Amino acid sequence: MPDxxxxxxxxxxxxxxxSAADVAHVDGRATILGTDDDALxxxxxxxxxxxxxxxxxxFARFPDLRVVSRMGIGYDNVDVAAATAAGVVVCNGPASPTVSTAEHAxxxxxxxxxxxxxxxxxxxxGITGNPSPTSLELDGSTLGLVGVGRIGGRVATAAAALGMRVIAYDPxxxxxxxxxxxxxxLDELIETSHVISLHAPAVAATHHMIDATxxxxxxxxxxxxNCARGPLIDHDALVGALESGQVAGAGLDVTEPEPLPAGHPLLQRDDVIVTPHIASSTVAGRARLFAHAFDNALAVLQGRAASVVNPEVLDD
Incomplete structure (x- = not known):
């Protein structure tokens, strides 16, 4: 990689x-251009x-580009192999969305x-009371976490404080x-959990891991x-499970596709909450997302250490 x-x-x-917080974080350390492709x-x-x-x-459109720094932990919208072939360093911010996303989950x-x-x-x-309560008491219930990294681990701590038994699958x-x-x-988690919360990346092995079976x-x-990635769940299968009562409810911050088209069955149900991929978007969370991405990009440009997904590019 060139100096x-x-x-x-x-x-x-x-x-x-x-934002004002973003500008304060830059603090005159770089010239910022954006936000459209014309500035790239x-x-x-x-x-x-x-x-x-x-x-x-x-990548071919922007041959001078040397760093793509994600404002977030996931980088499934970046073809890392293509970036590496183009000599582009890919960065992410593993700690950026932790607190906000865990709280949202x-x-x-x-x-x-x-x-x-x-x-x-x-x-x-104007109706009061609930003649046939079916809500779940979390104290004493089992939470199954699929993935127990930074975000999943923070969810585990919060759930344990509520009296939940926490189990996790993480290969x-x-x-x-x-x-x-x-x-x-994974079999034990699927079969015994009262609540399942997904915190896994979107890779081939996790695609539709929650399916009809x-x-x-x-x-x-x-x-x-699901506050991880939409493709972890087969949404057609989820709709069927909700209709049959097999699944009592779902909270989804991510979907497939994203956003869901108007009129999608998941948007019409009272037992489902869909939020528009904003789990990390608290005021503090958004500031961290930019700060970590900016710091990573600046570090690579200046030859310092950063959170790099494809470090082999740095060795070229």
Missing amino acids: LSSSDLPVIHVDKPL GGVAATCIGIGHHWDAAR MALMLAVTKELPSLAARART ELGESPDPCVSLVG SLARMRRGVYLV
Whole structure:
């Protein structure tokens, strides 16, 4: 990779408007350009959200680009192999969305298990009481986490504080990262959890890991939460499981496709909450997303350490 350090102020493209907090974080350390593609020509670094898919054709359009820095932990909208072939360093921010996303997952879990959407709708009509309560008491219930990294681990701590038994499946771990979490096989998690919360990446092995077969093996009346990636769940199968009562409710911050088309069955149900991929978007969370992406891009440009997905590019 060419030496990108320079006595001149680095130029970094950003594909979103900057907030006052973002500008304060830059603090005159770089010239910021954006937010559309017209500003990308000749620029060496860009901080990106999820608006574009970065494939070989897109990298070919911007031959001067040397760094793509994700504002977030996931980089499934970046073809890493294509980036590596083009000599482009890909960065991400593993710690950026942790707190906000974990809190959002807990919010969705509480909302669906306590039937808040349907109860709020009843209250708006003037109906009081709940003649046939079916909401789940979390104390004593089992939470199954698929993935127990930074976000999943924080969800585990919060759930344990509510009195939940927390089990987790994570093939990357040899032992539990927390005494409140028991590592189990995926089969045991699917079959015994009252609530299942997904915190896995979108890769070939996890595509539609929640499908008709796995849904049928779950406890009747299970609740699902997904703040990871939409393709983890087969949404047609989920609709069927909701209609049959096999699944009692779902809280989804991510979907497939994203956003769901108007009129999609998941958008019409009182036992489902869909939010528009905003789990990390608290005020503090959004500031961290940009700060980590900017710091990573600047570090690579200046030849310093960064959170790099394809470090082999740095060795070229």
